[in-house]
Amino acid sequence: MSLPELGRLEDLPQDYRDALSAQNLVPLWPSLRAVLPPGKPIPRTRATAWNYQTLRPLLLKAGELTPMEKAERRVLVLANPGHGLEKMQASSTIYLGMQLLLPGEWAPAHRHTPNAVRMIVEGEGAYTTVDGEKCEMQRGDLILTPTGLWHEHGHEGDKPVIWLDVLDLPMVYYMEASYVTEGKAQTISSDAAGLAYQRGGVVPAPMFTRSESAFPMLRYPWVDVRAALQTLARTQPEIDAVQVAYINPETGADAQKILGFSALMLRPDETLQMPARSSATVFHVIEGGASVLAEASSFALGEADTCCIPGYTGITLVNASATEPAFVFMADDAPLQKKLGVYEVRNA
Numbered sequence: 001m002s003l004p005e006l007g008r009l010e011d012l013p014q015d016y017r018d019a020l021s022a023q024n025l026v027p028l029w030p031s032l033r034a035v036l037p038p039g040k041p042i043p044r045t046r047a048t049a050w051n052y053q054t055l056r057p058l059l060l061k062a063g064e065l066t067p068m069e070k071a072e073r074r075v076l077v078l079a080n081p082g083h084g085l086e087k088m089q090a091s092s093t094i095y096l097g098m099q100l101l102l103p104g105e106w107a108p109a110h111r112h113t114p115n116a117v118r119m120i121v122e123g124e125g126a127y128t129t130v131d132g133e134k135c136e137m138q139r140g141d142l143i144l145t146p147t148g149l150w151h152e153h154g155h156e157g158d159k160p161v162i163w164l165d166v167l168d169l170p171m172v173y174y175m176e177a178s179y180v181t182e183g184k185a186q187t188i189s190s191d192a193a194g195l196a197y198q199r200g201g202v203v204p205a206p207m208f209t210r211s212e213s214a215f216p217m218l219r220y221p222w223v224d225v226r227a228a229l230q231t232l233a234r235t236q237p238e239i240d241a242v243q244v245a246y247i248n249p250e251t252g253a254d255a256q257k258i259l260g261f262s263a264l265m266l267r268p269d270e271t272l273q274m275p276a277r278s279s280a281t282v283f284h285v286i287e288g289g290a291s292v293l294a295e296a297s298s299f300a301l302g303e304a305d306t307c308c309i310p311g312y313t314g315i316t317l318v319n320a321s322a323t324e325p326a327f328v329f330m331a332d333d334a335p336l337q338k339k340l341g342v343y344e345v346r347n348a
Helices: 014-022 029-035 052-065 169-174 222-235 334-340
Strands: 048-050 075-077 095-101 106-112 116-122 126-130 133-136 142-145 151-155 161-167 180-182 242-245 260-266 271-277 281-287 290-294 297-301 306-309 313-319 326-332
Touching (some): 222 242, 222 260
């Protein structure tokens, strides 16, 4: 059923419009269809991809041009043109950035209200210290830096280390709740606090050693996540999607409160049809290659390439290899949408 055409702002007399403006008033009906479109939202987020091999030299050049003391965090933002590059956001709720740390550098300690995670892309010898816990960085590792926790980055190796930052910054900024507090270097209290949670089905007994932290596990090593995906594929060959979620091991809830994270294994020659979900989705290839098809957009992603697909869009993933699996990291804002009661999956 078609909706009736509504009156336009231009239809109103200029003196009436001026009188409204003088009182900080705006008529709703001329803009009603824009904020409540029929059937489904009209996203500003565009299907966009960022090629790592093209991005990498520009990031390394930034290391030559801008010393750490002039940058604090040396990052190239993966901005979505649908929102405007100046907005520095990949979707309405997700910020993405590629960060570079050179040997011997230290990115000073701070804490901020947006939640962040680091997906390690390249190099070794670097670490992130989060709330006193030293988290080593290995390719494919996921490291949390939740809201309000002190964190800093250091590099004890001899080659550049690069990682993908994923933050809920656009959402927190929109709420006018985004700010940072600078701090001093942390005292490292532990380099293995999360190890007790890295075996499925076994956690510290609540009676004695249950963590008081809202985030008892901060580092999710790729070697363990990869092994879990391979075991799932081997033991359940009939499963529709070989996928694992990053969760809080004590509560079973999402690892963070606003954005959700998972890892997906595409078996050789596999084509995976994903339903249209209300949440925008980020795909980042850890190993192998994958084609991402979403309505009129198609991206061939290689290792360390990243793309963002708007919500309410059906997605097809295709493994580029007939002999080797592909491993993909995914981020979305489904946890936030579920809390708000607006999350949808449309199978048709």
